[in-house]
Every structure is written in structure tokens, then in C-alpha cells.
Amino acid sequence: MGYSTVQDLLVEGQIITALGKELPTSTHEVIDLRGLHVMPGLIDPHVHLREPGQTHKETIETGTMAAAAGGFTQICCMPNTTPIVDERKWVHFIREEADRFGYATVHPIAAITKGAKGQEVTDFVALHQAGAVAFSDDGKGVQSAQVMRQALLKAKQLGVPIVVHAEDESLSGAGCMNAGPVAERLGVPGIVSSAETVMIARDVLLAQETGAHVHMCHVSPEAAVQVIRCAKESGAPVTAEVTPHHLLLTDEQVEHLLAQAKVNPPLRAESDRAACVRGLLDGTLDMIATDHAPHTKEEKDRGLLDAPFGFVGLEISFPLMYTAFVKSGILPFEKLVYLMSTAPAKHFHLRGGRIQLASVADFTVVDLNQMRRVNPEAFRSKGRNTPFVDRELWGWPVLTIHRGQTVFQA
Numbered sequence: 001m002g003y004s005t006v007q008d009l010l011v012e013g014q015i016i017t018a019l020g021k022e023l024p025t026s027t028h029e030v031i032d033l034r035g036l037h038v039m040p041g042l043i044d045p046h047v048h049l050r051e052p053g054q055t056h057k058e059t060i061e062t063g064t065m066a067a068a069a070g071g072f073t074q075i076c077c078m079p080n081t082t083p084i085v086d087e088r089k090w091v092h093f094i095r096e097e098a099d100r101f102g103y104a105t106v107h108p109i110a111a112i113t114k115g116a117k118g119q120e121v122t123d124f125v126a127l128h129q130a131g132a133v134a135f136s137d138d139g140k141g142v143q144s145a146q147v148m149r150q151a152l153l154k155a156k157q158l159g160v161p162i163v164v165h166a167e168d169e170s171l172s173g174a175g176c177m178n179a180g181p182v183a184e185r186l187g188v189p190g191i192v193s194s195a196e197t198v199m200i201a202r203d204v205l206l207a208q209e210t211g212a213h214v215h216m217c218h219v220s221p222e223a224a225v226q227v228i229r230c231a232k233e234s235g236a237p238v239t240a241e242v243t244p245h246h247l248l249l250t251d252e253q254v255e256h257l258l259a260q261a262k263v264n265p266p267l268r269a270e271s272d273r274a275a276c277v278r279g280l281l282d283g284t285l286d287m288i289a290t291d292h293a294p295h296t297k298e299e300k301d302r303g304l305l306d307a308p309f310g311f312v313g314l315e316i317s318f319p320l321m322y323t324a325f326v327k328s329g330i331l332p333f334e335k336l337v338y339l340m341s342t343a344p345a346k347h348f349h350l351r352g353g354r355i356q357l358a359s360v361a362d363f364t365v366v367d368l369n370q371m372r373r374v375n376p377e378a379f380r381s382k383g384r385n386t387p388f389v390d391r392e393l394w395g396w397p398v399l400t401i402h403r404g405q406t407v408f409q410a
């Protein structure tokens, strides 16, 4: 970190072929980026692209366009589609579709269990050979410790992470928001923090016993941050992600926004939010994930009890993080780039995450001085479901280059 410089960058084909001061311009097209910042293409480890099957919510085309507009050049997509990504053909389909449009590189995450039913572990070897970079039943927790242990042993052999959506259904039940005073005032069933923390603790123990890499999704309660901190101190092979919404919002939002603030895991109390920020600053939480979860307006309008959980995030997460944490002086710019590019590349074993000689030309140019309000009507994503409508943000991406090609320009 601390590697910011002012210099030129030469791209030939898909590759960065020179870096330095005053490179000869001779026959090359010159893009003047004075006053702007270039960073390695952002990488999002947790995106719902909704294909196959749920094309009313999002498609691979619209989801990767949204990624490019948000400065992401690589994304990992979750298997909770229709059907579930539990067979090789769906891994191939996703990669081929993404390559056909070319807006961003998509790394499929395949299901841990067949149909995400939590019972029979999928064919990890075949799915990994097809291009799955990790395994997850995201959207649901794997309820059986025995099934999870079996999955960890298989993942360990392949050297890939198991990505944990931590939710014990016997505790989360029919809850639609965080359990607490706001849920009580609204008279709706709450989701207790232990529904998440109990499974995080279980999977830390299973990671220690098996030696497999466990990656915790969208961490939200204070107790979960504490469990992960202890796990890391004891050397357990555990990493974790946190979302911009869990760092910035609390369940107070649900009082005003109702289903527009409904997400899983739920927005929690102020003490939980503050603990997530501390966890991010001290390295307990390793990276930022958007958990981009598009739903239609009709679905989100069903009311707090019946609407689906989830927010879109790809097109606003860098400005959200930049404005709240870098512009305010809490986090150095380089650390944010690390959290949104270098760290996900490292822990998911992806190329990228750095701008260096001979690497693939994936990079994002941001304008740190431009303020714009969040306007969901302008999203490339089909999803408009965000609790951040109208927020004033700085640090918008203005140019995204993926494999040497311009895929987004403001």
C-alpha cells in the first residue's frame, strides 16, 4: 500500500506493456487522465446475476454492464438461480454469456449441495474444472454440520474457498428484519444476531479441524466480528467480507423505508454497524462485497413481510465507500483499493488486483471531485432496489477498461 504515483500507462492489446513517466506517445491513442485517479479494476466477490432463469430481475448482460459502470472488471456470481448452478453446463453457460458481452470477467461460484437443498454435496471436481472458483449455497445456510464438513474436505483438496451464507434457520425463522426495538415497534418478526453468529462459529471450528478455507459472506453482527477476530488470532483459515450497507446503515432505516431496507442478513443495530467498521479497519474483515441482489419493483412493493431480501450495489459501492471512509479521512485511498480489488483477487485466487507490467489491462478511472446523487433510474442494472436513493456521493467511476477495451465511459 502507499503506492500512488503520477505516471503514464501503455496498453497494447489486452496487456499493460509499459508504466513510467513521459512514455513516448508516437503511434498510440492518448487518453488524458490528468486530475483523475486510475486504480486496478475492482473485483466483487458476491454478485447475484440471476441467470439462468430469473431474467426479469437481471441478466448476465445487464449485470455485467452494471459492473462496468461501477468500476468492476471481475465479479463472482452466486448460484441461487433457476435452476441452481449445481451442474457443469451452467458454469459453462455463465462464463460463455459473460465473454460474449465482454463487459466484465465473471467467475461462477457453484452450489455446495444439489439444488441448494443442503443434503447431497455436488460434484466439486467437475464444477471446478468447468471454472467454478468457489462453492456456496448463498441465500441459504447449510443446516447440517456434517454436510458442511464433507464439503470442506472436498474444497480443501481443490484449494478453493467455501463461501458461507451463515443462517441457522431454526433461529432466523420467518424474520423479516433485525430483532430489536424497531421490529417491536413495527410489530414484525425479527432475526436474532445468533442466527448468523452460531453458524459462523460452527464453520470456524470446521475450518480449524479440516484446514479448508472458509470465507464468511456479508458479516453483520458484532458477535460475528468478534468470533472471526478470535478465529484469525488462532490461525484458522478464515476470511470475511462486509457490504457497504452493513457498514453504513442500521435497522432504523426499516422504519422509514420498509421493504426498500429489507436485506439478508438484516441491517442491524448501531453497535453492530460500528463493530463492522472496526473489523474492517483492523483487518478482521478482509474485503468489501456488494451482495448486488436485484429484484423487480413489483417484488419489492409487496411490503415488509412479503418482499424478497436484497439491494443492488454494483453501481454505487465505490462512491459509497469512498465518500463515507476515504473523503472523511477514516481510510487511505490505497486501503480502499486493496479492499475492493487486491484482497478479493488474493483470497479467491484470481488474476488482477494490481496495476503492473505485463498484467491484463483491467483498470478503472475515478473522479474524486465529482459529486452526484444516487439515481436508480440511471442504473444499467434491471434492479432499482437500493436504500441509498438521492444520497450525495463523490468518487464516481468515469472510465472502465476491461482486457484493454473501454467497457464504460461516463
Ligand SMILES: NC(=O)N[C@@H](CC(=O)O)C(=O)O
Binding pocket: 048, 080, 138, 139, 140, 165, 262, 263, 264, 265, 291, 293, 294, 308, 309, 310, 311
Ligand atoms: N442478500 C440478500 O438479501 N439476498 C440475496 C441472497 C443472499 O445473498 O443471501 C438474493 O439472492 O436476493
Ligand SMILES: [Zn+2]
Binding pocket: 138, 139, 140, 165, 217, 218, 264, 265
Ligand atoms: Zn447470502
